[in-house]
Amino acid sequence: MFHSLGRYILLLRLSFRKPEKFSVYWDEIMREMVSIGIGSLGIIAIISVFIGAVAAIQVAFQLLSPYISKSVVGSISRDSTILEFSPTISALVLAGRVGSSIASQIGTMRVTEQIDALEIMGVNAPGYLIAPKIIAGLTMIPLLTITSVILGLSGGYIACAASRDIATADYVLGLQNGFNPVIVTVCAVKSIAFGFIITSVCSYFGFYTSGGSLEVGQSATKGVVFSCIWILFADLVISSLLL
Structure with a gap:
């Protein structure tokens, strides 16, 4: 475990060394932004x-009562969406879509010796392949x-609007009532952390792939699984620290 962590940290250090030619890296960053975004x-x-x-439907079902204001549906939906649903579920989906692509792409370059060719030509392979993906993420x-x-x-x-239980005016009122700006901060911190986890962890598994096409698939699977685990762990830590 500590050996893998050491290799992961070393790979990150190599990835963010001073680039040989910034314009080439910039083109890669733009390409990765389009791919990911x-x-x-x-x-x-x-x-x-x-x-x-x-x-919204589930909150309305659980809290619909003559003693509870209907606007609470909007408030709870707002907080749960900003704090948890959007950052965490989106990150888990992106780990499957983006992470597997990153791991398989770099893994394929490793097993076909393209990374070795880059290193022979004096190119910083981690910087050229991994740094643009992390920055884009x-x-x-x-x-x-x-x-x-x-x-x-x-x-x-x-x-x-499609339901007869909650009026849209009550929902919008709930979105406006009792808004705490800290939930936006938590959402921003989570999304940045998740972006780093997805791109760096999957790049790590792809970069250290060895074997053939079967191992590339295994590396992509490991990258997605470990990314999801670390996303959930980071979600817990960030929520505990900031809320």
Whole structure:
């Protein structure tokens, strides 16, 4: 375990050494931003709308009472969406979609000796392959989380509009009442941490792949599994520290 942690830290140090040619790295960063951000927008949008709608329906079912204000549905849906649903569930989905792609891409380059060729030519392979992915993840995953929050709350609004139990005016009033800005801070910290975990952990497993195509698939699976575990652990730690 400590050996793996040491290799992981060393790989991160090598990844963020001074680049040989910044313009090449910049092109890679832009390409990874498009791949991670635009490529994941569709699945995040679909999941967010449905999760927001389901959250509103379930909160309304559990709390609908003549003694409880109907606006509480909007308040609870808002807090749960911003604090947990959007950052954590989006990260778990992205670990499968983005993480497996990163691990398999780098793993394939390793087993086909493309990484060895880069190192022979004097290119810092971790910096060229991993750093742009981490930077793109730190940039795009928080943006995807913001999109997820907006669409999740919109999904709750749609659910209320389609339901006869909660008026949309009560839902919107609940979104506005009792807002605590700290939940936005927690959401931002989580999304940044999750972006780093997904890209760095999956890059690690891909970079140290050995064997053939079977091992590439195994590395991608390990990258996704370990990313999900660390996402849940980081979720617990961040929530405990900031709330």
